[in-house]
Amino acid sequence: MTQEFTKELKPAYTVMTVMEEAARCLLCHDAPCSAACPAHTDPARFIRSVRFRNFKGAAETVRKNNALGAVCARVCPTERYCAEACSRCGIDKPIDISGIQRFVTDFEDKVGMKILEKGEDNGKKVAIIGSGPGGIQAAADLLKLGYAVDVYEKDELPGGLLRKAIPEYRLPNAVVASEIAKVQAIGANLILGCEVGKDITMDELKEKYDAVLVDVGIGEPQILDMFEGNEYAVPSVTFLKELSDKQGDVELPDNAVVIGGGDSAMDASASLKILGVQNVTNFTRKELVDFRASKEELEIARAMGVTIMDGYAPVAVDGKTVTFRHRKLNSEVKIEADLIVLAVGQGTKAGELGIDMVKNEVAADGCYLGDNVFAAGDLVKGDKTVVYAVKKGKEAAAAIDAYLGGK
Ligand SMILES: Cc1cc2nc3c(=O)[nH]c(=O)nc-3n(C[C@H](O)[C@H](O)[C@H](O)COP(=O)(O)OP(=O)(O)OC[C@H]3O[C@@H](n4cnc5c(N)ncnc54)[C@H](O)[C@@H]3O)c2cc1C
Ligand code: SF4
The missing domain is CATH 3.50.50.60 (FAD/NAD(P)-binding domain)
Incomplete structure (x- = not known):
């Protein structure tokens, strides 16, 4: 193991430094940072909790909304989202929202909080193809709504590009594993080393499950x-x-x-x-x-x-x-x-699963693909970032719930 490669490059806040950073927040009314998060994380709310040393409350705000809260805290390009919108930009520099979020989610792990809860069993089951952030977020939301969820992943380890592409000095594999473990703890059943289209067919999944969510991403290697x-x-x-x-x-x-x-x-x-x-x-x-x-x-x-x-x-x-x-x-x-x-872009094999594609995106406008099939993550139109994959995972879970007669 090469230590420099696996050691996180950006230092973490301590209690003292995180309090200092949180003290710079203007606690804006109708906070623009919160409105700018594609995944609807509410920085204004969790930073306010941090200001009052309510780290548990802050962790609840992050985790209940985003099953990949610790991942987003490390890799979200916040300069395009919450930090760009931060009112403090007009004074000096934006609040380090992701740094504070990282402190909060690290705290959650250190004290062993169990925030996610499975909903009452509704007797319906959903298959998710791919264990990237879109698939994991959708799994968390569906489990909260009472669905049984099986996640099919062709690799031997889950996490998609979070684990196999983003280097450990930015995003330790242990953080990815810990996020996924929280979703497993409320019932996500990971079926690893199983490639849909080879080891099991799409038709079999459509038959066996009430709904199928395709989240195979655009991570296939390409070459000029x-x-x-x-x-x-x-x-x-x-x-x-x-x-x-x-x-x-x-x-x-x-x-x-x-x-x-x-x-x-x-x-x-x-x-x-x-x-x-x-x-x-x-x-x-x-x-x-x-x-x-x-x-x-x-x-x-x-x-x-x-x-x-x-x-x-x-x-x-x-x-x-x-x-x-x-x-x-x-x-x-x-x-x-x-x-x-x-590093000239990646491709997808979603087309091989019978999905109608236009280049690397589903042809459908939105996440519903017809029959009982849905899509999430990078496959769906929109930014190709983790926070967008989380957003699309949430939208797909809500659409599946509506399709299957939920609220
Ligand atoms: C090098 C690199 C660095 C990046 N850095 C950042 C960053 O700093 N910040 C950021 O926000 N975004 C970053 N991204 C983009 C981000 O990783 C993606 O937007 C995000 O991972 C997409 O998530 P997804 O849910 O679509 O699934 P993916 O992460 O693409 O995962 C899809 C999963 O599906 C599995 N799968 C595929 N086909 C099948 C099949 N037939 N059966 C079963 N399983 C299958 C794959 O093995 C994979 O695990 C980066 C991407 C790369 C390549
Ligand atoms: S916009 Fe910036 S200053 Fe205002 S609440 Fe959000 S983080 Fe704090």
Whole structure:
């Protein structure tokens, strides 16, 4: 195990520092931070509880609303949501809402709170395909409503991209496991190592369950045509999964090139640096101002010493030598690398389950797909972030409940 890789990079608040940060909150009426959370978390409410040292109350506010509260506290790009809306921006800087949320959910675990409760059994059962955040949130909500829930996951471990893609220095696997354990504790039945479409068919699930929720995500590795068959090239999600499985204990190159400008690219680049690779160069078609990766991820990669070449796209490859050309400038760069990580987007195999797809999203407008089938997570239109997956998991659970005659 490589310790730097598994150690959380961002320090946690102590009781004293969290009280200081909470004291900066203006306790706004009709708080804009709360209105800006896609998953309807209520920062104004839990920060007010923290101000009064009511950490238990704060933990209840977070957990009752969001089964992935500790995960979101670590990876949510808050600069696009609650922090952007925070009234304190107009004075100095936004409240560190996610940092306070992390303190609160860590507290919940430390004192062993059991907040989620299963509803009275209603005799109906739902199958969820995929154990990513959308699937886990939907499972929690359906269990609260009294449904029996089986979660089918093709991997041997649950958590989706949270576990296999987001590196441990940002999101420890133990945090993901603890969130899922809370949902298992109220009855979620995880069926691991079972791929729907191979080990069991969609038709069998539709027959056996009152409703089926498809949350298979868009995490399938993709590669650019010019790198097909190149022994030095690997898709970023494949590379990050290997790092996660082996806790960073992998064979390392001297020089690495990472292609792409999103979360995946930043995670692969920063991971390589943390593990000690000397030269890591990131090439991306987008210019820095249009970067898709979150501000925090970009900052981590830069702080680690990743060289970022923005505005460059690959135009040719010969073994380990890649040629990049700038999109606007008359500039070409040739670089040699022992490892070429391709973070150029991912795909989905949802179509193979008979789901009508348009590119990587379900064709349906919303989560209902016809018959007794629903969708959640990245497959549904909307942002491709954890908090949005949580939102869509909640919406799908509510739609299933309405379809099956609930409230
Ligand atoms: C490298 C990387 C970094 C990211 N960083 C961030 C970040 O910092 N912040 C953020 O908000 N978002 C981030 N994201 C995006 C975020 O991870 C996704 O938006 C989120 O995980 C999508 O959740 P989901 O519910 O759609 O399921 P996913 O997490 O995609 O999981 C789907 C699950 O379904 C399983 N599955 C697939 N097919 C089948 C089948 N046929 N049968 C059974 N199981 C199946 C898969 O094995 C997987 O476990 C990142 C993504 C990547 C790739
Ligand atoms: S908007 Fe900012 S200052 Fe106002 S309640 Fe929310 S966190 Fe506090």
